[in-house]
Structure formats: C-alpha cells, structure tokens
Amino acid sequence: MDGQTSLPVAIIGAGPVGLAAAAHLLERGLEPLILEAGPTAGAAIEQWRHIRLFSPWRYNLDAATVRLLEASGWETPRLTALPYGGELVDDYLAPLAALPALSCRLQTGARVVSVTRQGIDKTHSRNRENTPFTVRVQDTDGAVREITAAGVIDASGTWSTRNPLGTSGLPAKGESAADGRISSPLPDVLGRDRDSFAGCRVLVVGAGHSAANTLINLADLTKAEPGTTILWAIRGASAAKVYGGGDLDGLPARGQLGSRLRRLVEAGTIELHTGFGISSFKSLDSHVTIEAVDGRTLDADIIVPCTGFRPDLDILRELRLELDPAVEAPRELGPNLGLPETGVCSTDAGSSCDVPAAATASAGSEADGCCTVPEPVLIGFQTGLAHGRSGNN
Numbered sequence: 001m002d003g004q005t006s007l008p009v010a011i012i013g014a015g016p017v018g019l020a021a022a023a024h025l026l027e028r029g030l031e032p033l034i035l036e037a038g039p040t041a042g043a044a045i046e047q048w049r050h051i052r053l054f055s056p057w058r059y060n061l062d063a064a065t066v067r068l069l070e071a072s073g074w075e076t077p078r079l080t081a082l083p084y085g086g087e088l089v090d091d092y093l094a095p096l097a098a099l100p101a102l103s104c105r106l107q108t109g110a111r112v113v114s115v116t117r118q119g120i121d122k123t124h125s126r127n128r129e130n131t132p133f134t135v136r137v138q139d140t141d142g143a144v145r146e147i148t149a150a151g152v153i154d155a156s157g158t159w160s161t162r163n164p165l166g167t168s169g170l171p172a173k174g175e176s177a178a179d180g181r182i183s184s185p186l187p188d189v190l191g192r193d194r195d196s197f198a199g200c201r202v203l204v205v206g207a208g209h210s211a212a213n214t215l216i217n218l219a220d221l222t223k224a225e226p227g228t229t230i231l232w233a234i235r236g237a238s239a240a241k242v243y244g245g246g247d248l249d250g251l252p253a254r255g256q257l258g259s260r261l262r263r264l265v266e267a268g269t270i271e272l273h274t275g276f277g278i279s280s281f282k283s284l285d286s287h288v289t290i291e292a293v294d295g296r297t298l299d300a301d302i303i304v305p306c307t308g309f310r311p312d313l314d315i316l317r318e319l320r321l322e323l324d325p326a327v328e329a330p331r332e333l334g335p336n337l338g339l340p341e342t343g344v345c346s347t348d349a350g351s352s353c354d355v356p357a358a359a360t361a362s363a364g365s366e367a368d369g370c371c372t373v374p375e376p377v378l379i380g381f382q383t384g385l386a387h388g389r390s391g392n393n
C-alpha cells in the first residue's frame, strides 16, 4: 500500500459492522468512506425492526463506536436489555451515523456494484498488491461512478440474498414463477404486512430463529384473524433444535422463543410438517401447491422463506478471495461460522442445520449434531443442547 496512504478505505455497508469498522479505522488515523445502498445507516435491520434481538445490548455495541458516541454525550442503553431491531437502529446506529466524524464520511443511496484492482483484471499478478482498488458505485438515480481506494472492507451483510427454498441449495422447480406468492424473509405480519397474511393459509419454511419469530407472530395474528392457518415445513426429522434448550439456553430470550414455539405446535395452532424437503412449486390462480421430495403436497396462499442468507459475492468477483468453501466467509472465520447453533448469528446461517431427515439418520445419532466440522469449537452462547461431532460436549 506504499504511496496510497492518502486514499480512503472503502467500506461497503453502514450496518453495525460497517460503522464499527469506520470507527476503528479513524482510531488508527485511516480515512474511511462508507458506501451504503439504502437510504439510511442500518437499512437492512430497518427491514426487521419489529423483531427483538436475542443478544442483549452489551453484545451489540462495538467498543470504538461507544468511545465515539460517549464523547457526544450519548447514554449507553441498559446493557442487559434486549433491543428490537428498530431500537438498535434508532438508539445506536442512527445517532452513530449522525456524528460529524462519520456523517461526513457516509454516502447513502450508494450501492457498490463491483470491486476490482485499478486497471488490472483478476488474471494479472504483477504489482497487484500495490495497486489500489476501484470501487464502482451506482447511486439511487442510476448514475454510475468509480472511487479509488487503498483498501476495501465488505460489510454488506447477507440480508439481500436469501437461500433458495428447494433442497440441495438450488431453487425448487417453479420457485421463480411462484415469486409473487413468496414474501420477504421476515415480514411484519402484525403491522406493515398484516393485510397480506390475515385470513390466509401461510406456509413458513425453515428451521431457524427467523422462522420461530414469524410463526409466533402469526400465532398472535390468528387470535384477531381466526381464518388464518399456519403451516410450518422443515427438512429435518424433528424441530427439537429450533425449540432449543429452554431454561438452559445461555441467551434466555432465545430459549423462551423456542419454548413458546413448541407449545404452539403442541396445541395445534401451528401445523408442523417434518422431513419436508421442497422439490417443486405449482402456481395456480388461487394458491400455490408445494410438493416435497417424497411426493407429499401442501397448498398455501403465501410462503415465508426462512431458509437463511448468504453473502452476495458477485460484487467481489474480480478480486482474488480466499473463502471458506462451506460458509463463503473469509477462510479464518469459516470454521467458527460453521456452528450456527452456538453462535449469536445463527439466523444468518439459516438452514444449514435443517438437514434432510435421511441425511441426519445416516450421519449418526441425534447427539452428533448437524454441522460437518470434525471437532467441536466452543464459540458464542450455550444453547443448552449438545453440539459438535464428538457428541460429548
């Protein structure tokens, strides 16, 4: 990076990670430039502001951002309280982004569409390490411009790229044609999106915390709108992992979520279909028919895809990346991110633990867990369930 010290470090995304990266760069005397596709900082979390986090404030605040905020007289939230997504935006990300140190370095409505090395393509090796980056940006009005940067930090998250609904990581047959009946991954069924769900036959697909949150909110909707029917399809043979460890969960909110879901299924408010790997969608005028690999079918008016998310790697295609082959994160982080049940970010890892029933049976016993890592790695918060391939932790 010799001779590039006057160039900014481009940060893709103004979520909690992008803003924290900017604060750390400033502390080191480097110049961040934050490029945010949405209209405000925290634009992705804004989409699920009605959902409560399961990690309390103390795990959601970055030390360098807190140092910046405290200098402005900001009051730290109660560290043990669990914020809603909306509170994370309103009480943390918005005031942070409004600080003069960051606001003058934040461009909103600026979507990064590709990143490359200036003047050289991916195959070109000579002097690559000392060549600055070109970051191509598309503004909300459609105009395209380029920025030269000394470095690039991709903090674009995963929200915009949900996993497909079909098995094997591929869209099911007819999935794109059924698009009009597939909602966003975390619809606000009690508020903003209520009209699309009230009185409908709703199928929630997936075995993570996004599914749990949506199912519980739908159950509340049925009290006011009794014509609403809730179906829940998971690929695994049992929902035990979503129900979690109850009182033993290191994050009590997560434990309570699972326990509440279990009660709703046992009471018949939610109709659970296990071992339901989706093979195809048939769109009809009145509804969509969803067919499982084993031939079972379900009819629904609307489908909520809670199958997790993955990064959008298209923008980085011209770079030479070393990614973990399983989770598409930087290689050093990959092994940790491969344990969704114990990490705080399990919703993002989404469906990786919702393995088909047959695969689970052939891989070993229940205690083996679902993640294909050779040794248990203890990170994050205990769920009260045993994890890891050895089955003894």
Ligand SMILES: Cc1cc2nc3c(=O)[nH]c(=O)nc-3n(C[C@H](O)[C@H](O)[C@H](O)COP(=O)(O)OP(=O)(O)OC[C@H]3O[C@@H](n4cnc5c(N)ncnc54)[C@H](O)[C@@H]3O)c2cc1C
Residues within 6 Å of the ligand: 012, 013, 014, 015, 016, 017, 018, 035, 036, 037, 038, 041, 042, 043, 044, 045, 048, 051, 052, 053, 054, 055, 110, 111, 112, 113, 155, 156, 157, 158, 159, 160, 186, 210, 315, 344, 345, 347, 348
């Ligand atoms: C329902 C739900 C509950 C969750 N609960 C928790 C929890 O309790 N605890 C926890 O730690 N985590 C939780 N998570 C995970 C949470 O999303 C992440 O911890 C956090 O949002 C990650 O921050 P981020 O900055 O990496 O990504 P994001 O918050 O997704 O921010 C990425 C930003 O990048 C922008 N962007 C995307 N693409 C581009 C582009 N090409 N150009 C420019 N900008 C772009 C987006 O608009 C967005 O503002 C939860 C997630 C969900 C969906």
